[in-house]
Amino acid sequence: MKPYQPIENYGLIGNMHTTALVGLNGSIDWFCYPRHDSPSVFAAVLDNQKGGYFRIYPCLEGVNHKQFYWPETNVLVTRFLADCGLGEVIDFMPVGLDADEEGYHCLVRQVRGIRCSLKFRLECYPAFNYARDRHEVQLTRHGAIFRSADLTLALVTDLPLHQDGGGVWAEFTLEAAKNQVFVLREVAPDEKECGLPLPNNKATELFEQTVEYWRHWIKQCVYKGRWREYVERSALALKLMTYEPTGAIIAAPTCSLPEEIGGERNWDYRFTWIRDAAFTLYGLLRIGFTQEAAQFMDWITARCHEIDPNGTLQTVYGIDGTHELEETDLNHLEGYRGSAPVHVGNSAMGQFQLDIYGELLDSVYLFNKYGTPISYDLWQKLRQLLNWVCDNWHRPDEGIWEPRDGRQQFVYSKLMCWVALDRGLRLAEKRSFPADRDRWLTVRDEIYEEVMHKGWNEDRQAFVQHYDSEALDASLLIMPLVFFMSPNDPRMLKTLAAIQKPPSRGGLVSSSLVYRYDPQKAEDGLSGQEGTFNLCSFWLVEALTRAGRTDPDKLNDARLLFEEMLSYANHLGLYAEETGSSGEALGNFPQAFTHLSLISAAWNLNEAIEGRT
Incomplete structure (x- = not known):
């Protein structure tokens, strides 16, 4: 039986439509x-017997x-070193192609x-539809x-393959300077042939x-400070983690990787949270990726034009704006190392x-300030939302x-309602938009007073998690x-x-690692424990950095x-959502929010060290 890999043992490849x-x-x-x-087509990370995999x-x-x-790309190299020889597998999904070009939407090994x-x-050994659908070989x-039933894939190669149940295998020997290419691509359901193998020169x-696409893209990054490699x-x-057709950015490419081994805190993160919007736009704009910020802003604008009849937005949407994200359990999968449900x-x-x-x-305020001025039509929707917040x-x-x-009077939620009204007032002032200024200002100040009184x-x-609580x-x-x-x-x-x-x-800090809260003191309706939240560690860095602008000791602590x-990133510089007690990666991987908070912390810390505000 193929053992489970540690979550931190993985690298990510993709083409802005999907990842592996x-x-x-x-x-x-x-x-x-x-x-x-x-x-999924391959999901051995969620069940090493049924999930399916593609190994070389x-x-x-x-x-x-x-x-x-x-260097400077998302092309992944896995190298194998042995006494008798040295070889490697180069994995990538071609990008920067026209839709009709050879290689578009392929996975190349x-x-x-x-x-x-x-x-x-x-x-x-593919296992279609989360290992629920049978397939023919x-x-x-x-x-x-x-x-x-719903998808037909071809593994294209000039190497003879042997069938074994629902999969295929082959063995081959490579001398120095010799290559063997494998391409996984979609074909029509009635296709009789895979198509021609990809010649070495075409591969x-x-x-x-x-490589050229990724190197050209990363040149846009304007961050030149310390820790440049990690930021890039x-x-x-x-x-x-972007979805090119709509500009959406997923929270993570995976689902149900556990926050505790053997536990039930296993969620699907392959969607786009409104919550991530401000952090996403801030991170992208800070380091020069204005086109990606603009595309994501288009996605946000579209959601603002789909306000629910009760006047609210959803918390999370599908990458194409889908509203229905029904949560179901895949009980036939055992979960990563027995962490169920999936x-x-x-x-x-x-x-x-x-x-x-x-x-x-x-997010809208930041984009209006550093990107492109927002439209009046969008402002009208935002104005409606701001009055709803009031x-x-x-x-x-x-x-x-x-x-x-269940629900509580969470202090963070009140804080962000204050942010909504504060940014609404700033936007109205900056752009001279018509606004219910007196009402927004009155409610904004009322929220502030209540947070200072009941949140402390x-x-x-x-400040504590919610009113009448002692939990941090x-x-x-x-x-x-x-x-x-x-x-x-x-x-x-x-x-x-x-x-x-x-x-x-x-407290909540173990060395540099920060827990989001203590589940034993702040009930969340779930059993078990969890690891430290990596994004919270980077938030602590930023809080210390800002305090350190007048206190050198805090700036040193932040650094x-x-x-x-x-040092808790994996060998490729990637972070999962959490870090466990023995330093292992936990939760969905890699997590966008963590990498966004890293970018923000690196930018502001570098500016503070350089003496710029």
Whole structure:
């Protein structure tokens, strides 16, 4: 039985339509086609017996593995080092092609002999529709065709393949400087042949074209400070998580990777959260990716024109704007290392979350300031939403962390309602838009007073998760980041001090790693524990950075914290949602929010160190 790879052992490839996870062992264990949110073709990461995989690896024991990205690209190289030889697999999805060009929407695996000779084995065992659909296998002159009810894929090669049940295998030896190319692509359901194999020169041409595309794209990055390599890798990962036809950016390319091994905190992140909008636009605009920011803004604008009859927006949407994301359990899959249930879809779409209006208005404000002035038609929709916030901000909600145990008066949600009205007022002033200024200003100030009164816990000497609570919440680190209060305000400094204590002393920080909250003190309706949230660690860096502009000790703490957090990236510079107690990656991988917060923290910390404000 093929063992589970650690989550951090994977690299990501893609083409801005879909992605694939490639392990250090040369196995593609997650691949959805043709879109990010399509059913899986390979899902061994969720069930190593049923899920399906596509592996290429040397036929001998004692092989060392090395994996890296071709510099400044999303082309992934998995190298195998043995006493008897050296070889590698280059994995990529061609990008920058016209829709009718050869290679469009293909997955290319080019195996190369480098020194001496090395014998490889190929195993391709698809499992369509999350391993729910049966399929037929047809061997052809140039590979194999896999036919399921809704999708037909071909594995194209000039190497003879052998059928084994629902999959195929082959063994081949490569001498130095010899190549073998495999292409996985869609074909028509009635197709009798795979098509011609990709010649080595064409594979090399696609490789070079893809490398050139990524290198040209990353040149737009204007960040030239410390930690440039990490910022650029984060930008490249974020680009893979875009959906080119609409400009949407998914929260992560995977579903149901667990926040606790064996636990039930397993969610589908292949959708787009309104909450991520402000952080996404800020990160993209900061480092020069104005086109991607504009495309995402188009997606946001479209959602604002689809306000629900009750006057609200959904928390999360499909990448094409779909409103229905029904959450279902795939009980036939065991889950990563037995972490069940496996969820697809996300019922958070139906939750009542007030904070999304703050993130939405902040994103529009930032785009209007650093991108392109917004339209009057969009303003009319925003004005409608702002008046809705005035009517509803006082209601309890599910909050940023989407607990499953009912609604509370979450302080973060109130804070972001304040942000919504504050940014609405700024936009109206900046653009001289017609606005209900007096009402917005009155409610904005009312929210501020209530947060300072009810969100502050005198006994804890800190802002807490919700009214009448004693639980800390790392989301409140964002207070100075959204200019709700000064980073050096005594209450903010006391909240920082409380959060920075270790969990054994009531805090949320273990070394550089930050828990979002303590589930034992802040009930969330779910059993078990979870790892530390990587984005919260980067929020702590930013909070310390802003406080450090007048306090050198805090600036030094911020730098040490940030650089320690960089060490928790995997070998490729990628982060999952969480980091476990032994330093392992947990949760969906890689997570866009974490990489966005890394970019923001790197930018602001570098500016502070350089003495720029």
